[in-house]
Amino acid sequence: MNMSETNEHLKQLPLGDWHRNLGARMVPFAGYEMPVQYEGVMAEHIWTRTEAGLFDVSHMGQLQLIGEGAADALEAITPGNLSALAAGKIRYxxxxxxxxxxxxxxxxTNTGHDIYLVVNGATKHDDIAYMREQLPESLTLNHMEDAALLALQGPKAATALAKLNIQPLQDGWPVxxxxxxxEAGPFLWNDIPLGISRSGYTGEDGFEISVPAEHAVALAAALTELDEVRPIGLGARDSLRLEAGLPLYGHDMNPDILPVEANLNFALSKARxxxxxxxxxxxxxxxxxxxAAKKRxxxxxxxxxxxxxxxxxxxxxxxIIGNVTSGGFSPTLQRPIAMAYVPMALAGTGSTITVQQRKKQIMCTVADMPFVPHNYHRKPKL
Incomplete structure (x- = not known):
């Protein structure tokens, strides 16, 4: 994570004071002052893997693309089969x-009446400018600046969320x-509209919840009052996504990297x-x-x-034949792990790789990802 920004001119999250009142250590990240940890990265990481952690990801960009043919138009600048996305379905x-x-x-996400996008916080303004430049003028791209975004992640996330008695916006829809x-849908909690998706970036089961910023503290407080839920900072979010083998934009991906090099072939749908x-x-x-000549x-x-x-x-x-793009100690595996770009000839599982750090050479072995198996709540195959 890049925490090199100074504290000057940092934007504040809707939950900023709430984090501070809980004793969070705040750091600069993506132009915001954000909580990196509360009780410690290791403890927060393990809690999320065994219980349920609540992450504030309100720095992310939430966008609405509105207008006829929005999904088709978006396909001009993405390789996903978005026009085939059914209402209530999500695609990476x-x-x-x-x-x-x-x-x-x-x-x-195809909401059934528009396209909802979640983009990275550090790139959201550039993304918006690029989309507006590339997409037809008949479409409207709204930046949902008045919405916060919370991520409830972990094997007990569903148990915890069920206790809030959140109801579908329309009769006949699932809770x-x-x-x-x-999958995603619109919901109500105490007459507050929520957009909830069963997704996240930790490898665990969980939900991302879009909530009007003015109600973010009430929702976060209600969740963290539950026995299963604790607030979790950026530090554990980074170690969790690393164990899950999930790339982080600006580190494992950038404009000089193409999808095959990034080991993201699955994002290139057959139809596209x-x-x-x-x-x-x-x-x-x-x-x-x-x-490709190299691979993540x-x-x-x-x-x-x-x-x-x-x-x-x-x-x-x-x-020098490659570079490390993410690395750290895995609390789950109790060993250091990393992601790197290496020549394709060395990318096979079990290959021996030498990494040089501070003039010291360290031996590594190419490993299958994810390092820790994903625990997503997938729909059973018929």
């Missing part, structure tokens, strides 16, 4: 530059805990590959499925010393 996709470089990764992974009419399609598909891979690190973003991958002669 990538915002691509005209040369195929990754400008952001995002979640796209939130009847949603499956990558056949149509080949999205931004940068020629460059992207020239690498598909395994023709997972690493098990020998010893106990974590390797960090920016460390070099080197060959036997000490030449």
């Amino acid at each position: 996709t990538l915002l691509l530059a005209q040369d195929g470089g990754i400008l952001d990764d995002l979640m796209v 939130p805990t009847d949603l499956y992974f990558m 590959r056949e149509e080949a009419n999205f931004a940068g399609a020629e460059q992207v598909l020239a690498q598909y499925p395994a023709k 891979i997972g690493l098990f690190v020998d010893g106990r010393q974590p390797i960090r973003e920016g460390a070099d991958v080197v060959d036997a002669e000490g030449n």
Whole structure:
């Protein structure tokens, strides 16, 4: 995580004072002052893996794309099959530059009446400008600046959420805990409108809840009053997503990286590959499925010393041939893990990789991702 911003001109979250009152240590992140930890990263990480953690992700960009043909138009700059997305369904996709470089990764929901997007906090203003430049003027792109976003994550997230008696906005619709992974809907809690999706970025079952900013404190307080739920900071969110093998934009992805290099082939749907009419399609598909020169891979690190973003991958002669983009200690596995870009020839599981950090060489082994199995509440296959 990049916490290099100064405290000057930092934006405040709707829950900023609430975090401080709980004793959170606040840090600069994505232009905001955000909680990095409350009682400690290790304890918060383990709590989320075993109980339910509440994360404030209100720095993320929540957008509405409104107008006829919105999903079709969005396909011009994303490789996902968005026009086939049914109402109440969510898809992970990538915002691509005209040369195929990754400008952001995002979640796209068909609400049934518009397209709801969640983009990364550090890139949201650039994303909005790019979309407005590329999309037809007949469409309206709204930035939902008056909405907060909370993520309730962990194996007891559904148990906790059920205690709030949240009701569907319309008769006949499911309650939130009847949603499956990558499903969403509109709900009411004490007459407060909520947008709830069964999704998240920890690898655990959980929900993301869009709530009017003026009601964010009430909702966060109601959740953390439950025995299963504790507030969790950015530090544990980062270690959880690393264990889950999930890339973080600005670290494991950037405009110089193409989807195949980022090991995100699943985001290139078959229908869109056949149509080949999205931004940068020629460059992207020239690498598909395994023709890129490099690839994002997972690493098990020998010893106990974590390797960090920016460390070099080197060959036997000490030449730099790749780089580490995320790294840290895994509380679940009790060992250091990392993600790195390496030449495709070295990307196979079990390959030995040498990383150089502060002039010290550390041996690593290419590992399958996720490092810790995902625990999503998926719909059973018939």
